Amino acid sequence: MRRPDQTTGTGRGWGAFLAPYPLFVGAIVSFLLCCAFGRRVRDYDSYENFVRFHSFINPQSHFYPTVGQVRGLARSHLDPDRVAVIVGGNSILYGTGQRVTQVWTKELQALLGDMYRVIDFGLLGAMTGEFGGTAAEVVAPDFKKLIFITDLGTSGAPGEPDGALYRYFFWDAYQNGMLTDHPEREARLHEIMKQRKEDETFQELRTRMRFDSVMSFQDLWTTLAYCRLSTVWCPLVANSPTRPRRKYSDSEIGPLLPFKERYTASQNAPNMKIVRGWCTNGAALVSGLDADPSGSPLVKNAKLCFPEPCRKRTIILAIHDSPYYVDQLERTERATYRQLFGVAVRLLERAGFTALEIGKDYSTDDFYDRCHLSEQGGARLAEDVAAKVRELAERLGYIEEGSKP
Secondary structure: OOOOOOOOOHHHHHHHOOHHHHHHHHHHHHHHHHHHHHOOOOOOOOOOOOOOOHHOOHHHHHOOHHHHHHHHHHHHOOOOOOOOEEEEOHHHHHOOOOOHOOHHHHHHHHHHHEEEEEOOOOOOOOOOOOOHHHOOOHHHOOOEEEEEEEOOOOOOOOOOOOOOOOHHHHHHHHHOOOOOOOHHHHHHHHHHHHHHHHHHHHHHHHHHHHHHHOOOOHHHHHHHHHHHOOOOOHHHHOOOOOOOOOOOOOOOOOOOOOHHHHHHHHHHHHHHHHHHHHHHHHHHHHOOOOOHHHOOOOHHHHHHHOOHHOOOOOEEEEEEOOOHHOOOOOHHHHOOOHHHHHHHHHHHHOOOOEEEEEEEOHHHHOOOOOOOEEEHHHHHHHHHHHHHHHHHHHHOOOOOOOOOO
């Protein structure tokens, strides 16, 4: 009678195959190969014909560009021998309301000419220094001639140094040691970490970024999702969730959406609440002008978001809302509303930034809705900003005074 451990050759083969050790070794090797591949594509520009992070390649559709990939994108599109102009900010500078073929940053590039290279890292809902500001800070060592453009509107403010909607991007850069030394920001971040000690979502984010800084799994996933196979479902891609994101095009329809659908009666009250709120919120933001300009919330937060070397190369646009809504304010409210933009610009200039008021004399036709600019308005924005960019480039010594584009 055969003992239980006496098996045929075939039995020994299956036993070896089912043993846990080869399985564990295979899992470990596969894991290490994935980490190595993630590290390999970390600074690789896989984006085809990039213009902006449209809805299918941004967090709106659960696609999260990493700091390494954004750095690779910048290295691919910008030129160290020319002035690198990085556009950040929110959906206004992203170009909501403008078709990709008519987006304002393309007009800005045309106006600035060959001595400049423009790239748009604006994202919907981003705060003044969020995402684009972090990206500009990360790539600054590669581009000594760099200008960063961001915005400040009636519904936003500089906020905390790590932002809000795109907090992951800041901590990705932070954990990888890519940010400029900034003691005041570091002190504020330590306060933030204590305040969010019980915030499970934040703690999970920090843990994820610690691991990712070594294993690069986010770089691996976004590269595969863009180039080969997407694995995350969301309403925007419900019909084809596995389709590579590179096969989706920018879907902004711009002026094809008629005026009456952009300025609906149902949106009048909430939009007026935002416009009217600026008279109160904006006043609080710029408070302290007479006593101590550096003590205003606007300046304090802006300084925390931008290290001192970044401030001198940053242009902050203070952008008005559409006159369709502003003109509905009472006369005194309207005067206060407009005055606050000028105050904000003066405060930011005193703090070492370059600031510019935008939209004060724009018409309703220059706006797509309450805050976003139409393609016509985008062309005006490009013209106004181009002049300021040239002025700052000359002041920073990037180009010779009076040089032609």
